[in-house]
Amino acid sequence: AQKITQTQPGMFVQEKEAVTLDCTYDTSDPSYGLFWYKQPSSGEMIFLIYQGSYDQQNATEGRYSLNFQKARKSANLVISASQLGDSAMYFCAMRAYNQGGKLIFGQGTELSVKP
């Protein structure tokens, strides 16, 4: 069975500093993808970044990067130069290719950026 674990219910970071949000996963499928989504208080789910299980390099998208450690089954999101608008819930999710197209989500981490 697939499982995503986010162990940090809440995190605080000072504006302009970097922050790492943890995510570990479990799957027996060799082909899978890992996704991070942001959910502001307004409720919409915003796709941030993707990492494939066969990708050799860590994914980056602007201020977002994914620290992918396959042997440890971790896919941590790093946000550099935090901004007040980064305050939101962040969800890690996984899709295993042989388990159909659905995403399985973690419990989320609430990030608060302090001015």
Next chain:
Amino acid sequence: DTGVSQDPRHKITKRGQNVTFRCDPISEHNRLYWYRQTLGQGPEFLTYFQNEAQLEKSRLLSDRFSAERPKGSFSTLEIQRTEQGDSAMYLCASSFWGQVNSPLHFGNGTRLTVT
């Protein structure tokens, strides 16, 4: 590309009543997903369609829940004989299925309150 739209945004109903939600996916996407999200939790998978075929249903989807996607376009999610435990945000998402890296694009959700 107008995004995924859901209707209504909010629904308040009395216990025992039936409710129906609608989702219009991104037109070129062939997969459509329904999720349920309760406060402080990650989205939970309910069901998904590829074109008009319903490919998977979660065990969370009791007999009171039914989803359809006639003609492979919009989808409806109906809850019969609503219970207070059905109160949640119901999220619809769509994607193009061909590669594991296709992200899900979410609508803004329908918030259901059962009194």
